[in-house]
Every structure is written in C-alpha cells, then in structure tokens.
Amino acid sequence: METVKPSNEMYTTESTFEQENQLIAEAKHLLYARLKTRNKVFTSPQATRDYLCLQLSERQHEVFCCLFLDCQHRLIEYQELFVGTIDGCSVYPREVVKAALKVNAAAVIFAHNHPSGVAEPSMADQRITERLKSALGLLDIRVLDHFVIGDNTAVSFAERGLL
Numbered sequence: 417m418e419t420v421k422p423s424n425e426m427y428t429t430e431s432t433f434e435q436e437n438q439l440i441a442e443a444k445h446l447l448y449a450r451l452k453t454r455n456k457v458f459t460s461p462q463a464t465r466d467y468l469c470l471q472l473s474e475r476q477h478e479v480f481c482c483l484f485l486d487c488q489h490r491l492i493e494y495q496e497l498f499v500g501t502i503d504g505c506s507v508y509p510r511e512v513v514k515a516a517l518k519v520n521a522a523a524v525i526f527a528h529n530h531p532s533g534v535a536e537p538s539m540a541d542q543r544i545t546e547r548l549k550s551a552l553g554l555l556d557i558r559v560l561d562h563f564v565i566g567d568n569t570a571v572s573f574a575e576r577g578l579l
Contacts, residue, residue, distance in 0.1 A: 443470065464525060465563065465570040472529040472565040478505040480528040482512060484521035489560070492519045502531050507544050509551040516557050524552060526562040527570075535566030542578060549579070 464483070471494070472479055478500040484492045495515055498505050505528060516524055526545065530536075541564060549559040562573040573579045 440470070461561070461572050461575060464561065465572070468527045468563050468565055469568055469570055472527060473568050475529050476531055477501060478503070478528060478531060480505050480507050480526070482515065483525040483527070484516060484519045485523040485525065485560070486520075487522040489523060492521055504540075507548070509544075509547050512548055513551050513555065513557075516552060517555070521557055523558040523560050525560050527565060528563075529565040533567035535564045535569045535571045537562075537564050537571055537573065537576075537578065542573075545573060545579070 471481065479496050480498040481494060481496045483494055486492055497511060497515060498507050500506060526548065545562045552559055559579065560574065561579065564571045
C-alpha cells in the first residue's frame with residue numbers, strides 16, 4: 417500500500433497569496449503616505465483612479481468612500497463611510513456632510529466599487545451623486561468627481577460629463 421504525501425502546492429499557493437496581500441497592504445500604505453505629503457495630489461484623474469483601484473477593486477461588498485480634500489486638492493483624509501452588500505450600498509447625504517465638515521474639507525471625490533466587476537455607473541449612482549452634490553453645494557464644498565471601481569478599472573463621472 418502506497419502512502420500519499422500531502423501536496424506542498426497548496427501551502428505554497430497560500431503562502432504566495434499571503435505575501436501578495438502583504439505587498440499590496442504595504443503599497444497602499446506607501447501610496448497613502450505619498451498622497452498625504454505631495455502638493456497637488458488629485459489634479460490628475462489617473463492618480464485618483466490608481467489610488468481608488470488599490471483601495472476598492474478587491475472588495476467583496478460594495479463600499480462607498482470619500483476623499484476629503486483641502487482647497488489645493490491635497491488629501492485631508494480617505495474615509496470609507498458606508499458598507500453594503502454584494503449589489504448595493506445605502507448612502508446617507510447627512511452623514512457625508514457631517515464627515516466633510518468634521519475634517520473641514522473644501523472639496524470631495526466620491527468612489528464606490530461594484531463587486532460584480534462591471535464599473536458602469538447605474539441610474540441610482542447618478543441620483544445619489546446629484547443629491548450629494550446638492551447637499552454639499554449648500555456649504556460651498558465642491559464635488560470634483562465620483563469614481564465607480566470594477567475589476568481594476570474605474571469610470572469617472574467627470575470624464576463622462578455626469579457631474
């Protein structure tokens with residue numbers, strides 16, 4: 417009778433996966449630190465897109481976040497404000513306004529992921545963006561963009577003319 421030895425392939429795969437996750441976490445940390453110290457951080461949609469894809473593309477649930485910026489569009493704070501299910505997330509304008517005022521933001525960029533991987537904005541995405549833009553506009557807080565993140569892709573509302 418021949419004995420079967422456990423395959424090391426499973427352990428190697430798990431180890432590689434853990435190493436990749438550690439590398440991604442370190443990259444996020446370095447990118448966040450760089451964005452907090454650079455002068456004109458979010459003047460480029462591509463820099464914003466790259467940052468948000470790192471933050472949100474691998475999430476299994478929908479997450480709505482805000483990049484709160486000062487008047488020079490430097491990052492004050494990244495906040496994940498709402499977490500939903502695999503196909504939706506409730507967003508409350510009152511809470512977004514409170515968070516923006518708390519950090520004294522002059523501008524904001526919204527982002528959320530679509531766990532399905534399809535980064536196409538829905539009509540609900542467009543409606544909540546308009547509601548948030550109206551609420552923040554009353555306080556002179558500019559909405560610069562809203563990104564929908566899919567499988568390592570991001571759609572910009574500003575680039576599509578949806579803002």
